[in-house]
Amino acid sequence: MSYRSNDHAGAIPYAVRSGDLFTRPALAPQPTPPLPRLYNEPTWPDPHLSFGELTNILKKDPYSHEKWHQLLDMAENSGDIHKIREAYELLLSFYPNTAAAQIKYIQHYTNDGGSLDLNATQALFKQWMNNSASVELFKLYLHHIKYVFTRRCDVQTVHRAYEFALDCIGHDKDAGEVWLDYINFIDGPIPLRDWRKSGSRSITAKEAVVRINDMRRLYRRALQIPLVLLDTIWDAYCEFENTVSTQTADMMITSMQNEHEPSYTIARQQLRFLDVVGFLQQLSPVQPAALELPTRPRPSSSFQDENSDSLCHRWLCYLNWEEGNPLLFDLKTMEGEKEFVRRMKGVYKKAVLKLRFYEVIWYRWFVWYNELKGDKQSDKHNPLTILQTGIEANPTSLLLNFVLAEQYEIQQNHEEVHRVYTALIAVLQKELDGIERHLSQPSANKTEDASSTSFSHEDMSNQEGPSETLRGIFQKRIEELGSVWCEYMTFARRSRDQVASREIFAQARKSKHLDWRVFDYAAMTEYHLSKAAKIATKIYDLGLKRYPTDAGFICQYLHFLVIINDESNARLLFEKVIANPTLTPEKARHIWDKWCSFECNFGDLASSHKMQKRMLEIYTAGKRSLRPLDNGLIRLLGI
Template identity: 25%
Template structure:
């Protein structure tokens, strides 16, 4: 790469990480490039910005420190150590720190003072990470340093041996992946430096504790299966194609469970230290797994210690920086702030999460627009027609004689199957993104209601204009806040306002109906019910007509099908809800009238099922259980229910079955038939296949339809079924 190319690459990477500040792989590339460019100010600025986000990345802290060491700027090195050591828990970084201390405190020229300084550095390091199972090299460095001391007098030799023995006794009672190697080294050293009888006694005294620790290490190996990764994994549970994150998360939780089982019989303080350390390592290695941050916060907050609770909030706030779109981390952090009455900070969490998700929504919409632009295909002559229409002078806004012929034709799209699938996936992301933003606004209102009252809820409601794709739940929740604050008139106005936007949305209409049932406002209930039914039936009819028209727009076909299913679902749910309400609180004529309409809307309805639904009590269905010998729900908890073993057909019962040709399977059992009845006696696989196939309008003569039906008939005729001869 030429010198001129490097700045261009760096500039591109900088712009990219500005839009994706938590993209670890992009940051790694950027850091590599700035190190190649070797411009000190640029390198420092990049490292500082990166480590402000990934403050637990010991590897990059070490790279930054080594850069300053190579420049010979020891003051900066010490400042970096002061920044990184309190927030990281990494053996190699601590070894780097000790090496630096040894470098600036030469024991040959500095004598006893330098040696004491190095010992303090080693003590700090082993106190910080000595409990790490991979800390063997650090303990080995400590012991070798002490062994390198050449005493001048006998007294110093005794001090040296005492110091070495003390370190051995510290590390041999802590689980370590190379514990047996340390034990062998200790026995050899003790036997070489101590008289035989005394050595045997000292070894025997330590042996009992060592034998208790060794099985724990074996159990740890079994729990983690030798597969635990100790380096940062730059993936989240939702971007984990090879299931690496899920597997590693499970292994870390096994480690935590093993620590909390306390098979080492540690005192509470030592046990808590080990569990906290394990969580710190887990979140450093898997920083994009919200569940780890959440469970760590639960553990830290469980301590009856104000200092730990403060540390818990600070650590979870660091996790939120790495996971700005995590609902789990955001909600947990806001609750912790709220509990401490830090309402401003709690509000900032919501605002930050909303901003992040709104940005994601905009990015998804941009991708959809690009896909549509690529797939756009105007029908012949339409582009010229569209141009002519747009060139005509615009009519005034008050003109009432708008002619349909003057409208600009709708742009038509033609998608390949792959494009339709991609567009469908992006649209689902867009829908989920809008729902996510709505959820955060809904929970923000709930937080404001708890902490500041209805006035602040109204302030949040005014912010709805900041996001044009808000879903109906936002209005419903706001109306309920008003209602439960004794502001029924305001609640009614909110529902009326929402009706203008979501008057065709089955979800909103059902929520509105439910609200009116709560109010027991029968007159308004009837009006809204009729409006809702009319709107949904109109939507259902329109979607049916769309599906019956032959089209090569696979995406439009799928969208109409999904919308049709949703409208039917809410229409069914709405009428059932009204029937049940009428059965309990109105009159029988209303119930029968609604039931008749229900059957009219859904002709395949079993009238018996519709009838008995009115005569259930919660989950208890007496008609099914006692009159139809069915499996009416039991009052027992699910885990206590006893399931009757399935009875195989007896020899006598088999003889009553009609004879069947050899090689054909037995008829399905009644339970299988019952399961298939929901799909009209068609198996689940066949039903799903039929559900996914295009509608009948897509099949016909090749010149007029998307699929050539003649070719399909030939294809099916040539299929060789199992058991047939070709």
């Protein structure tokens, strides 16, 4: 029985081939975003919780790794298949493609020592295999396929399963055992070396030749990949040629060396390179069977590049390295290009599995896939599915939501754009409400509620630490929500007109948590697009009523009045705001600097000296001054 590697006729067992890597499992409803964890710290499990109570807690806050382990242990120890199914299904709804959980789950149906639930096994494999990047899961899949179909003498189905597996994970450094297992399977129940020794006539000479050619093709394919077992496969190939014919072995091995030595050498060099720079340790866990859930990046009150996270940074370096085609695939040929695209798909699958909660990884995957020409996208699926899946994992990601909205706008799918913005606004508002409720609680309640707020024990010993961090995150989220409203207004104007943008602005003003930059953006839009300075001024006045002591907003309002040459109203605004007793000199420093700069640069000498004197009285109180300071000295002293 022979099988050509390019023959894909027939159905792949338990695999929805049309879905390929973009077939998305049905996820559980997204919970209300819990308060941001200050660290990826343990949240201690409560031994007194029942299975149902623990399930409800994890549905609301699915980011506690310790509670997930507690739930799975509770289900496993119960021996109740219904609880086991519920626990694993819940885990996989929040952490799709977690291979260790999938393997432990499906082993309850594939255990050779117990009853074999074929229908359940088929359903689970069909649901998982197209999206999986796990070599271990594919090994289990192939073991099951051989167990079922060799009993039916359906060898072709097993062949198709192997080819499907190699298409999905054959490029993986740990896939050497799969390649060798496939080669041994083609070799058949009576290996060639035994067939020649015994003189068996169970296969004809013609069938033996076909088998030999198929095995040679597999060896050629495997020897071009940086596999951990690369040298083992080479030794097996040399032994294979000597088994086929000692007379032609040297010639065939030399031919293979001449034809594939460059690829083989490159593969070995790249494997050594990955080992030296430490990528091999990052690409796979020390114990593949251990349940390892992806962690979230540490939240910060400041906007920072996620590259600062060492794990994320390593993966970004690795992705750059892979996209540089280090294996030197011939991208001018269809076959070389196909192999490169297949390899990159597998790399990105692993990346988003390890870094599910890092938006930049999903964005990189989308950009890479979206830039492929249609004929290279072999699965013919919409690249936007990557963004949608990334948003399911990161619902508050501005990057992914903005890119998705822009793509829908390019497609003139305005209804979906509205859906993206409204969903993002709702998620951010819920998170802000949750943080606000926590910050308003008394200190004692915060300590009692430590488990639900995800603070570590060390953090609880210093209440100021987490509270201050949460306040910073709260302010950051308000600014992010403001950016969403501004982008939403921009889309409304582009898709319809300025009236539509005003309608969105009216909605934004009803928001409990609104950044002053939304007023600034609305006003500047009216000024630049409609030349309506009066309307813009009215918008700033509305903003001033809402933010009477916000120095950032007041400085922006002053700047606007200056650029439209409305000096009188600018002066009135300055005098009005500094007269507010709640706006202390420390808070108003930027406002004074702004107006002093205007007076010194564009006012007369008397006005400049008067302003300098007023600043000296406020900011150098108790210090003697012999004369008014000029503008240059003010800048030099930094007062």
